[in-house]
Amino acid sequence: MSEKIKFTIDDKECFAEKGQNVLDAATDNGIFIPALCHIRGVKPAGACRLCNVKIAGRLMTACTTPVESGMEIENDIPEIQDLRLAIIEMLFVEGNHFCPACEKSGNCELQALAYRYQMMVPRFPYEFPVKEIDASCPKLIIDHNRCILCKRCIRSFKDENGKNIFAFKKRGHKLQINIDEKLSANLSDEMAQKAMDICPVGAIIHKGKGFDEPIGTRKYDKVPIGSDIESVV
């Protein structure tokens, strides 16, 4: 068994495997650090910036920072928590996130984080951008109104033949997810559902089966996001 590294998060003594990133290590020690782009086992992207922590007085993204022996990490402090709330608010105002009619409601990580961080009225003005829905793929709908550009789909979803079907197109504030028309035409229902589940929000929708999970049984209906991690240790 490899040697464990000792470090602290908010003065709590923690242990990690050598080479582990701070986010995964925190999770293994029962500490929740929020993230919308990270998928364990997939190369971190540092895209959403929600996992910011303070190490030696500097802000660092926990997903891209390897743990080092003796590291002192600040996580649950007002400055960081407010920064995270500000990022969540920014994500809400930059898109069109109408939870009431969204089928991802109750299973949406962005919504769940907004509840956990008790978001009320965002401090930024709503942008109400004009965005489209791409419904041309037989199995999937891409609702650009809800996409937070986390790149999870690009980084971790491959079709049955191991090919990427998602990619970015355009640049700057016009940047958006593109779905390969030809490859996506052959997706099975199972794969389409998998794509939907990878997306943290309701931007990827498996066609034709919305709202089949009753309220009360959805992922975040009973317990807040992160409580599964916090209850482990």
Place this chain on the structure above:
Amino acid sequence: MTKKITIEPVTRVEGHGKVTIYLDDNGNVVQSRLHIVEFRGFERFVQGRPYWEAPVLVQRLCGICPVSHHLAAAKAMDVIVGAGTGDGLTLTGEKMRRLMHYGQIFQSHVLHFFHLASPDLLFGIDADPAIRNIIGVAMKFKDIAVQGVMMRKFGQEIIEVTAGKKIHGTGAIPGGINKNLSIEERDRFLYGPDPMNVDKMISWSLDAVNFFKDYHKKHRELIDTFAAFPSNHLSLVRKDGAMDLYDGVIRAIDTDGKKILHDVDPQDYLKYIAEEVKNWSYMKFPYLVEYGKKDGWYRVGPLARLNTADFIPSPLAQKEFEEFKAYTNGKPNNMSMHMHWARLIETLHAAEMMKELLNDPDLQKDDLVIKGTRVNEGVGMLEAPRGTLFHHYRVNENDQITMANLIVSTTNNNEPMNIAVRCVADSMISGQKEITEGMLNAVEVAIRAYDPCLSCATHALGKMPLEVSLYDSKNNLIDKKRT
């Protein structure tokens, strides 16, 4: 000199409206109008959305009877996913939805009678507005107020276990329902501690019908003549002519009871019903195509339903129905204030239906959804608390909604409400030297009998109040009262 009276805002209705009344030099009414001055445009913003979102999205039109929109949209989507109409669903799917609907009818009718209408009946139309409201009722008639609150709660809890939430749930999905009813959920309603059980709801509903009948005996003149006028009546009925609030065929009768729309399929509604736009209101004016704009308008809602149905398929409500019919010798009842009587008989029917459904073991089965061949167009119709509700959608091959047309209950009652206002204006305001608050409230009482939901009707946003203004022939404002 012509005078114009405006009532704005109309109070104790759902939504925002304004009444204007024009008087001539002698103070006689020459014209009256109920204007709906809000606009919301739901039909536009569902365009482009995936079809399965419609039942969840469109119900946001309303916080009072969202279940009606939720179910009407789901019924239209049943057609689109090839589950067929009405009895095409699985038994559990259909019955869970019916239970949701009766819970909804129950809570909405109770809200209207106890909270919105009872102040006029208990205190009198011309009583001081400071006490003529639900707070006044709560202070003076505590038992009635408490009953109203508990009955509404019961209905809303039925909605919660069927739709997932008391308001704006997600239960009905294209082709069925997303949950069944557990034994624990069921038993809460069947055997809950007093008063929260269905037997108590039935007995309280019966009390409410009797309360109205007593009131009627004492105030026959008011109830029988106030805003009474002949009209056509339209509603869904079951294929065998029974009252059915969830599904059926469209029937219309004229003021003498002659059938003028012969039990037609809701999918064909456009062949029979058209809507006229007038430039002074956002609310359209529907009419029967065959009879034209002038003679083809009709009433919907509890009064219309009791007029069109041949019988009510639950024993206690049927008994009351027979008495109701006997009062007009089996002829259609055209008295606006009898809407309250009809509404309470329906409340009783809804309570009886809830009991029947709660005792039905089909609600515990797991076969929830059915689908068939996808088509591109569907109509969903049902009888909402306030009357017939039409939802019509077209969907493209990418599953996006391309067209939505909604004709809501209050829109169907647009012309009748205008006529009711005119009746009251003629009988109470014409020739009077001074316009009192009591007279203005009388106008509102006539509108309120229809329990209009003005926000739904224009798919519009807002509160409920109404304003009456009085104008002269040169359009100068003479008097204005807000209630």
